[in-house]
Amino acid sequence: MAKTPTLEDVATRAGVSTATVSRCLNQPDVVVEETRARVMEAVEALGYAPNFSARALVAKRTQTIGAVIPTMENAIFAEGIQAFQDVLQAERYMLLVASSGYDPAAEAEAVRTLIARGADGILLIGLDRDPAVYDLLATQSVPAVVAWAFASGGPVPSVGFDNAASMRALVAQGVRLGHKRVAMISGRTEGNDRARARVEGATAALRAAGLPDLVVEEADYATGAAADALDRLLDRVPDVTLVVCGNDVLAAGAMQRAHALGLSVPGQLSVTGFDDLGLARLVQPALTTVRVPHKTMGEAAARALLAAVDGQATESLLLPTELCLRDSLAAPKS
Amino acid sequence: MAKTPTLEDVATRAGVSTATVSRCLNQPDVVVEETRARVMEAVEALGYAPNFSARALVAKRTQTIGAVIPTMENAIFAEGIQAFQDVLQAERYMLLVASSGYDPAAEAEAVRTLIARGADGILLIGLDRDPAVYDLLATQSVPAVVAWAFASGGPVPSVGFDNAASMRALVAQGVRLGHKRVAMISGRTEGNDRARARVEGATAALRAAGLPDLVVEEADYATGAAADALDRLLDRVPDVTLVVCGNDVLAAGAMQRAHALGLSVPGQLSVTGFDDLGLARLVQPALTTVRVPHKTMGEAAARALLAAVDGQATESLLLPTELCLRDSLAAPKS
DNA sequence: GTGAAAGCGCTAACAG
DNA sequence: CTGTTAGCGCTTTCAC
Numbered sequence: 001m002a003k004t005p006t007l008e009d010v011a012t013r014a015g016v017s018t019a020t021v022s023r024c025l026n027q028p029d030v031v032v033e034e035t036r037a038r039v040m041e042a043v044e045a046l047g048y049a050p051n052f053s054a055r056a057l058v059a060k061r062t063q064t065i066g067a068v069i070p071t072m073e074n075a076i077f078a079e080g081i082q083a084f085q086d087v088l089q090a091e092r093y094m095l096l097v098a099s100s101g102y103d104p105a106a107e108a109e110a111v112r113t114l115i116a117r118g119a120d121g122i123l124l125i126g127l128d129r130d131p132a133v134y135d136l137l138a139t140q141s142v143p144a145v146v147a148w149a150f151a152s153g154g155p156v157p158s159v160g161f162d163n164a165a166s167m168r169a170l171v172a173q174g175v176r177l178g179h180k181r182v183a184m185i186s187g188r189t190e191g192n193d194r195a196r197a198r199v200e201g202a203t204a205a206l207r208a209a210g211l212p213d214l215v216v217e218e219a220d221y222a223t224g225a226a227a228d229a230l231d232r233l234l235d236r237v238p239d240v241t242l243v244v245c246g247n248d249v250l251a252a253g254a255m256q257r258a259h260a261l262g263l264s265v266p267g268q269l270s271v272t273g274f275d276d277l278g279l280a281r282l283v284q285p286a287l288t289t290v291r292v293p294h295k296t297m298g299e300a301a302a303r304a305l306l307a308a309v310d311g312q313a314t315e316s317l318l319l320p321t322e323l324c325l326r327d328s329l330a331a332p333k334s
Numbered sequence: 335m336a337k338t339p340t341l342e343d344v345a346t347r348a349g350v351s352t353a354t355v356s357r358c359l360n361q362p363d364v365v366v367e368e369t370r371a372r373v374m375e376a377v378e379a380l381g382y383a384p385n386f387s388a389r390a391l392v393a394k395r396t397q398t399i400g401a402v403i404p405t406m407e408n409a410i411f412a413e414g415i416q417a418f419q420d421v422l423q424a425e426r427y428m429l430l431v432a433s434s435g436y437d438p439a440a441e442a443e444a445v446r447t448l449i450a451r452g453a454d455g456i457l458l459i460g461l462d463r464d465p466a467v468y469d470l471l472a473t474q475s476v477p478a479v480v481a482w483a484f485a486s487g488g489p490v491p492s493v494g495f496d497n498a499a500s501m502r503a504l505v506a507q508g509v510r511l512g513h514k515r516v517a518m519i520s521g522r523t524e525g526n527d528r529a530r531a532r533v534e535g536a537t538a539a540l541r542a543a544g545l546p547d548l549v550v551e552e553a554d555y556a557t558g559a560a561a562d563a564l565d566r567l568l569d570r571v572p573d574v575t576l577v578v579c580g581n582d583v584l585a586a587g588a589m590q591r592a593h594a595l596g597l598s599v600p601g602q603l604s605v606t607g608f609d610d611l612g613l614a615r616l617v618q619p620a621l622t623t624v625r626v627p628h629k630t631m632g633e634a635a636a637r638a639l640l641a642a643v644d645g646q647a648t649e650s651l652l653l654p655t656e657l658c659l660r661d662s663l664a665a666p667k668s
Numbered sequence: 669g670t671g672a673a674a675g676c677g678c679t680a681a682c683a684g
Numbered sequence: 685c686t687g688t689t690a691g692c693g694c695t696t697t698c699a700c
Binding site: 350351352353354357364365366369388390391392393394 | 692
Binding site: 006007008021023055 | 692693694695696
C-alpha cells in the first residue's frame, strides 16, 4: 500500500526545500519559472495531493462550509441546498452537512461541532434559535448566513424571502375571490419562524378584510397528518371554503383527504400550498401556491457566505416570491 | 476576539499536562476520577472543543464520511441519505457531500477530492462508473460502499436492492391482471445501472409471458418530460394498456398527462411507479409502485461503511422490496 | 528566489 | 496513573 506522498517527498525528488514546493502550490508567481517546472513535474510524478488536515491546521482555513438543515428529507430544502452546494463546489469548497431534526438543541450542538471542525462559514435555516448560537458564532468569528427567511439587521445576514407577506398576498387573493371563512393547516410553529410568519401573514390578510379570525391546526410532515388536520378543521369550521396550507406537502395531503371525503376541490373547498415544489403541478387539481426562488436563494446564500468568509461585508438580501395561481383555488360557491 | 482555547489552556487551568487532558477526552477510564473531574471542569469553563484538523493530522482519521450523490434535488435520494446521515451523526461522524449531476467524470473528480480531504470512507450511488475510481479507492485504501443497487462480489460492497427483479415482479403483476400491451417510461439509462436494470426487469417479465416486446421512452426529471414521453408512447403503441414508469415522479407526470388527454387511470390506462415516495400516495389515483426500503438502506449503508472504516470485513446486503398495490393499476378493459 | 527553522494543536509512545 | 517528548504535514517568517 503506497503511502501518500508528502511535501517532503516532492521536495526531495525536485531537489528543493519543502518551503519552495509549498510556494509553488500556493503562490506560484513567487517562484522562478525553472524551479517551478521541476517541482510541478515531481508533483505529477508522485501524484501528490496536499494533506488538508495539515494545511488547515496551520492555515486556519478548511475550504469547508457547514450547513445545519432541519432535515434533508423535506423536498423544501432540497433544491435550495443543491444550488448552494453547486456554487460551493465551483469555488472549490466542500459542504459539511448536519441535520437538526427541527430541534434547537440539536442545531446548537451541530453548530458547535461544525465550528470545532473548522468550518470556514456556516449556513443556517431560518431565524429562530438560541441567541447563544449567534454569540458562539461571533466569539469564534465564524461567518454565517441565514436562508429561507429574511430579517434586516439581524445578528447575521439573511438571504431569503418574506414568508408573512407572501402568505398574506395569497390569502388576500382568496379573499378577493370571495372567501369569507378561511382556515389554515400549518406546519409546527414552535421554533419555526417560517411557519409562524406564514400564519401571521394569513391572519393579517383576514384582519385587513374584516373577516373572522383564522382558525389554525398544526400538522407535522408525517403522511396523513395534514389529512387529519383537515378533519379537525372541518369540524371546527363547518362552513370553511378555503384552507390555506403552510406548504405544498401539507396542501397535497389535505386535498387528498378532501377527495376522500367527497369534497371537490376547488368546487366545494379551495386549498392552497406554499413553495411551489414539483409536487404542486403533479396533484389534481394543480395547486395554487407561492413560488419561492429556491435556486436563486441557495446560490445567493452561497455567494454571500463565501464573501463573508473572504472578509467582505455582506448584506441581507430579500428575494421576491410570486403568486402561482393554478386550479386548487377558485371563487367559493355562494 | 477570544482565541479558541487549546489543549494546553485546559491543561494549565487544570494543573495537569496536555497528555492527561487528551486522555480524559479520548480514554476517560485510564484517568483517575479526581483528576478527570478537574480536567472536565476546566474544559467546561473554557468551552474547550478539540481542533479536528490537529487531531486528524496525527490520528490519520477525520471522522468524516464522504458521499457522492447524483443530485440532492431528487426526492429519491433524500430519505436514504438522511437515514445515512443520522447514523453517521450518532456515531460522531460528519457527512461531506458532493454531487455529480449524473456525470461520471464529475463523480471521479469528487471521489478524488474526498480522498484528498481525508474522508475515512465514501458512499457511492449505483454500480456504473469508471473502474479507475475503484482503483483509486483501492490504492489509497479508502473504504467505500455502493448503495441503491446490489451486486455481490463487486469491487466494493453494496447495500441495495434488486432493481431488475423488483420491476419484473411489478410487471408480472400487470400481466397477471391481463395486460398484454405494456410500455415503459424510463429515466435516462446512460451511466445509470438502476434505470437500466428496471428496463431489463420489465422486459424479462414480458418475455416470460410471451408478450410483445417492451416499448421504452426515456425522460429526464424535468417537469413535463414524462408527460411528453407518454405522448410519444401513445403514438407508438396506440393499444397500450399499461405504462410502467422508472420511478414515481415519472409516473405522476405521466398520469397527469393521461388525465389531460382525457384518459382515465386506471380505467383506460394503468400507470405504475417505482420507489414509493410520499408522492405516490398524494396523487390521484394513488400509485401502484415498488416500495424501496430507503431508510433501512441508508442506515445499513452507513453501518457497513463504518464497519469497513473500522477495518471489519463488510459484506454486501440485499434488501427486499415489496409490491405496493394501490389504485393506478387495474385489469385492462377488454 | 530559496532554504532553515519554528511551530499550528493534538496524540502516542515511553518513562517515571 | 501522569508527565515528557516527539513528531503528524504543512505554511511562514527570517535569513542568506
